[in-house]
Amino acid sequence: MPDAARVNKHDSGWMGFSAGLPGSHVWTLTAYAPYHQSFAVMGSTSGKWNHYSFLYRVQLPGYNWVRNPSHLRVMLQETGRQESQCGHALFDNVVITEAKVCSKGVLFYDDFESGNLSSSLWPRNYNGYVTSDANTTKVLKFHRCRGGGDAHSNAFSCATGNYRITFDYKQTISPAHPYNDGGFLGVANGFPGQHQWFFGSNPDFPGVEHNLGYNDGQWRRYSRIVRVSPGNYTFTHGGKGLSDSIRLIVEQFGTNNCGTVSFDNILVECVAFGCDCHKKESV
Incomplete structure (x- = not known):
């Protein structure tokens, strides 16, 4: 300031x-x-x-x-x-301070321990499936690779427009092509409709802000706050679209080596910063 x-x-x-x-x-x-x-x-x-x-x-x-x-x-x-x-x-008088972040509520969570992709949480699924993993228990993987999202969650909304997305991820093979064979996670206003990939194995892919580039087969937890302001938001793919209600989209994108990425413990929270933490509001 x-x-x-x-x-x-x-x-x-x-x-x-x-x-x-x-x-x-x-x-x-x-x-x-x-x-x-x-x-x-x-x-x-x-x-x-x-x-x-x-x-x-x-x-x-x-x-x-x-x-x-x-x-x-x-x-x-x-x-x-x-x-x-x-x-x-x-x-x-240049001052930099760290902003306080608080959760306003959980919007979405799946640890896949049910053993399947529940239709109540994932109303549309093309190639996703749940399987056992040696280091966790049940995880999300994909039979085939495709664009536009393999698994689409139910819709949710956050009045602040600030979504904290947390998940565990591992990748066991180096992509053969910069855009291929890695995992991506983002949000969309449809199936997919206008959408944006915030997380991806290629940080140069349009819209990606957070790199999932490790390919050593180790589990890593990612937790980032992304902003999708309510109203008419400009998505990287598809341009402007309504964003009062959005959904997660998850995929492995590519033409080779499908089934080599895993997701687990996917959590979405509505969060606020600073003084907004004291305001009472529903999510």
Whole structure:
């Protein structure tokens, strides 16, 4: 949350985060609203100080802009038409704090111990099946690989638009092709309708923010908060669509080596940040 002042429309201050100097980075406060993932706009040129406070989610490791850093840095800069005109964008009182996160309720959970994909939890399933695993008990795998989701969960909604998705995952073979043979998990507003893959074995696949790239056959737990704002959300695949109610989609995508990824203990919670934790609301 910085204080900032700007006096010239051609010279502007920028604030962001980086994993190096700068390395992978993202600009969060700019004077140019459409710039990539910027969502706080320093638009005033009055020369008066303005206070900016915003919440930004950079989850480590696996955020797609910042690849697996152990630490982040704050970046500040001024851009302008001419270097001689710089010096008109000012910053002060830059403070970074960790936001409190609280659960507003469980929206979905399946540990697959029933031994099958329950139609009440997974109303549409193409190739998913439940089988025993030596290191857990029952897990979700796939007979065949396909796009658009192998298993689709029932629908759920969260008033805050912030979903914490937690699951266990392992992959036993290295993908033969960057897009093939790995596991993907995302959300959709239909079967699949507009949809987005937030987790995937290829972090460069459109929409993927969190990398499932390990292929050593070891179980790993992933827990990330993704935001799907209620209303008319722009999904990576299919564009804008209603997002007041969404569902999970899970698949192994590829043409070879199907049945080599496993999912277990899939949990979805509605979460809130900071002051919203004290508000009472139903999910």
